[in-house]
Amino acid sequence: xxxxxxxxxxxxxxxxxxxxxxxxxxxxxxxxxxxxxxxxxxxxxxxxxxxxxxxxxxxxxxxxxxxxxxxxxxxxxxxxxxxxxxxxxxxxxxxxxxxxxxxxxxxxxxxxxxxxxxxxxxxxxxxxxxxxxxxxxxxxxxxxxxxxxxxxxxxxxxxxxxxxxxxxxxxxxxxxxx
Numbered sequence: 420x421x422x423x424x425x426x427x428x429x430x431x432x433x434x435x436x437x438x439x440x441x442x443x444x445x446x447x448x449x450x451x452x453x454x455x456x457x458x459x460x461x462x463x464x465x466x467x468x469x470x471x472x473x474x475x476x477x478x479x480x481x482x483x484x485x486x487x488x489x490x491x492x493x494x495x496x497x498x499x500x501x502x503x504x505x506x507x508x509x510x511x512x513x514x515x516x517x518x519x520x521x522x523x524x525x526x527x528x529x530x531x532x533x534x535x536x537x538x539x540x541x542x543x544x545x546x547x548x549x550x551x552x553x554x555x556x557x558x559x560x561x562x563x564x565x566x567x568x569x570x571x572x573x574x575x576x577x578x579x580x581x582x583x584x585x586x587x588x589x590x591x592x593x594x595x596x597x
Contacts (some may be wrong), residue, residue: 547587
C-alpha cells in the first residue's frame with residue numbers, strides 16, 4: 420500500500436539537507452552484515468542511533484519524531500485495511516542514499532535472525548531517473564511521490580528490488596515492524 424503525503428515536502432527537504440553532505444554515510448550491508456556491491460549498491464546512515472542523533476540533537480530528534488508520527492499513522496491505516504496484521508514494535512530508522520548506478524537486487528526483508536512482519540519505506544524525493552520499486556520479478560513497478568510511505572509484508576511472498584538509479588540521487592528512509 421502507498422500512503423501519499425504523510426511527510427511534508429519541508430520535512431523531506433530538511434532530512435536530505437541535514438544528511439546529504441554528512442561524513443556518516445557507510446556502504447549498506449546485506450544479510451550477515453557484509454558489503455555485497457553486486458547485490459546492493461547503496462549508502463546508509465542509521466539515523467536512530469544515539470551517536471547519530473547527538474551530532475545535531477535538536478534537528479535530528481525533531482526529524483525522527485516526524486518519521487515516527489508518519490509511520491505510526493501509516494501502520495494504523497494498514498492495520499485497519501488488514502485487521503489480522505498485528506504490529507508489536509518498530510525497528511530503528513535507516514536513511515538510504517542511492518546515487519547514479521545504485522540499486523538493490525531482488526530480496527525479501529524477513530529472515531530467520533530478524534523475522535520482520537511489515538516493511539516501511541519513506542520516499543524523500545522524486546527528482547531522479549530510475550530507482551523505481553519492482554515487485555514480483557518486475558510484474559509490478561512503483562514510483563511513489565515525494566512524501567509517500569510504502570508498506571508491504573516483509574516475508575517471502577513479497578520479493579522486491581530497487582531498480583538502478585540512472586540520474587540523480589534517490590533518498591529514502593526505511594524501517595520494519597515486528
